[in-house]
Amino acid sequence: MPTISLPSVLTPLANGEHTLSVSGNTVGETIDDVSRRYPSLSPRLRDEAGEPYPFVTIYLNDEDIRFIGGFDAPVQPTDELSVVPAVAGG
Amino acid sequence: MTASTLPERATGDLAPDEYLRYSRHLILPEIGVDGQRALRRARVLLVGAGGLGSPAALYLAAAGVGTLGLVDFDRVDLSNLQRQVLHGTRDVGRHKLDSARDRLRDINPGVHVEGFPVRLTADNAQEIADGFDLILDGTDNFGTRYLVNDLCVLQGVPNVYGSIFRFDGQASVFAAGDGPCYRCLYRQPPPAGLVPACAEGGVLGVLPGLVGTIQATEAIKLITGAGTPLIGRLLLVDALHWRQRVVRVRRDPLCPACGTREIRDLSDAEQLCAVEPADDVDAVFGAVPEIEPVALDARLRAGDALDILDVREPHEWAIASLEGAVKIPLAALESRLDELSRDHELVVHCKAGGRSAQAVRRLRAAGFKRVWNLAGGIKRWSEEVDPSVPKY
Numbered sequence: 001m002p003t004i005s006l007p008s009v010l011t012p013l014a015n016g017e018h019t020l021s022v023s024g025n026t027v028g029e030t031i032d033d034v035s036r037r038y039p040s041l042s043p044r045l046r047d048e049a050g051e052p053y054p055f056v057t058i059y060l061n062d063e064d065i066r067f068i069g070g071f072d073a074p075v076q077p078t079d080e081l082s083v084v085p086a087v088a089g090g
Numbered sequence: 091m092t093a094s095t096l097p098e099r100a101t102g103d104l105a106p107d108e109y110l111r112y113s114r115h116l117i118l119p120e121i122g123v124d125g126q127r128a129l130r131r132a133r134v135l136l137v138g139a140g141g142l143g144s145p146a147a148l149y150l151a152a153a154g155v156g157t158l159g160l161v162d163f164d165r166v167d168l169s170n171l172q173r174q175v176l177h178g179t180r181d182v183g184r185h186k187l188d189s190a191r192d193r194l195r196d197i198n199p200g201v202h203v204e205g206f207p208v209r210l211t212a213d214n215a216q217e218i219a220d221g222f223d224l225i226l227d228g229t230d231n232f233g234t235r236y237l238v239n240d241l242c243v244l245q246g247v248p249n250v251y252g253s254i255f256r257f258d259g260q261a262s263v264f265a266a267g268d269g270p271c272y273r274c275l276y277r278q279p280p281p282a283g284l285v286p287a288c289a290e291g292g293v294l295g296v297l298p299g300l301v302g303t304i305q306a307t308e309a310i311k312l313i314t315g316a317g318t319p320l321i322g323r324l325l326l327v328d329a330l331h332w333r334q335r336v337v338r339v340r341r342d343p344l345c346p347a348c349g350t351r352e353i354r355d356l357s358d359a360e361q362l363c364a365v366e367p368a369d370d371v372d373a374v375f376g377a378v379p380e381i382e383p384v385a386l387d388a389r390l391r392a393g394d395a396l397d398i399l400d401v402r403e404p405h406e407w408a409i410a411s412l413e414g415a416v417k418i419p420l421a422a423l424e425s426r427l428d429e430l431s432r433d434h435e436l437v438v439h440c441k442a443g444g445r446s447a448q449a450v451r452r453l454r455a456a457g458f459k460r461v462w463n464l465a466g467g468i469k470r471w472s473e474e475v476d477p478s479v480p481k482y
Contacts, residue, residue: 009255055280064340090230
């Protein structure tokens with residue numbers, strides 16, 4: 001199964017797990033799967049219209065999904081997704 | 091070396107004491123004498139002399155960067171010292187630039203420090219940055235990060251970027267050569283209040299040390315031409331589980347800064363940064379009604395039927411609490427609404443007001459009508475009402 005990796009700031013919303021196995025054939029379907037299982041995580045991954053935020057970048061392996069089809073980008077069983085939200089601390 | 095002698099020495103050979111001071115650099119083929127002279131000629135502007143700026147300034151001074159510009163308007167606070175290693179206990183209350191200057195002079199008197207004791211703004215940024223070779227972003231808020239990025243794109247100087255939150259860090263080099271800029275990665279900042287600041291969410295003190303020294307490393311590589319800088323790549327660090335990886339950052343042809351070039355001056359950028367919450371998320375991110383700490387104190391003293399809800403985390407309750415408060419962490423709020431009385435007015439607080447604002451929005455969405463956010467949280471309560479409540 002593909003996996004999705006969360007930054008430590010989001011792990012409390014996924015029962016403390018930082019890497020989740022997910023199901024789905026596209027990035028959007030994997031986000032749907034995660035959102036069903038962890039409803040409080042959902043609004044941190046996409047907006048209410050189901051679209052990506054401009055301040056949360058999602059990577060499929062090492063590629064920003066915006067450049068490879070967005071939520072429609074196909075996902076293979078060995079793929080690794082990463083959620084990389086903007087942070088501003090210094 | 092004094093500042094006045096710097097220009098002459100900057101272009102000449104290394105002095106005998108410099109051969110000794112920088113000997114470990116000089117014997118690295120990737121740096122050598124030419125690289126060391128380039129470092130001495132270099133002018134690096136650090137925006138922020140805090141968590142990231144501290145290690146970066148210390149190492150860049152030690153490395154022999156000729157001129158370090160520091161932009162910071164703040165004074166040293168006791169709560170800074172857990173991570174801002176440029177400053178010491180005896181510096182509490184001093185301007186950060188004064189304490190930074192003393193520390194950097196001690197590390198390397200050959201470094202010229204230029205201080206700018208102001209907040210970086212669209213009005214002063216270009217004048218401050220004029221003449222610097224690269225800018226190191228050590229700021230602590232989105233507005234200034236976008237300002238630094240757009241400034242770098244407009245001035246054509248690299249943005250040596252680092253950012254931290256809790257246990258997570260990011261580093262990259264933006265606006266260098268044909269590489270992407272920060273807006274290529276994140277087109278817009280999040281709406282105010284969505285992402286907590288370190289003062290609210292906390293940060294592991296060592297983390298800015300890790301990320302700030304990565305920024306210093308990248309600055310040295312850019313100046314000397316050594317190695318492969320993080321242009322078009324984003325380094326991600328999770329210090330809690332020790333995960334790190336490098337992902338690709340592409341240049342976005344629609345980026346308003348370096349793509350379409352819609353941003354022609356920094357005032358354009360300021361407007362783009364002032365993101366208004368969209369209508370559909372207004373209930374989530376909009377303003378909430380507040381009550382001032384002194385007003386809450388007066389109403390409690392008058393015996394009004396007010397309940398207090400504390401939405402911080404259990405480890406924060408152990409530091410400081412308000413007497414009689416119902417304690418429910420923000421993440422558990424929706425599942426524990428039945429613990430709250432809908433007949434009483436409800437004042438919600440957290441540390442500084444950010445999380446409690448979210449709680450107020452959720453409570454109002456759940457039908458609670460008379461619910462207020464305690465302005466400034468328990469921090470302002472401590473400052474304005476009850477100093478015996480510890481600040482943290």
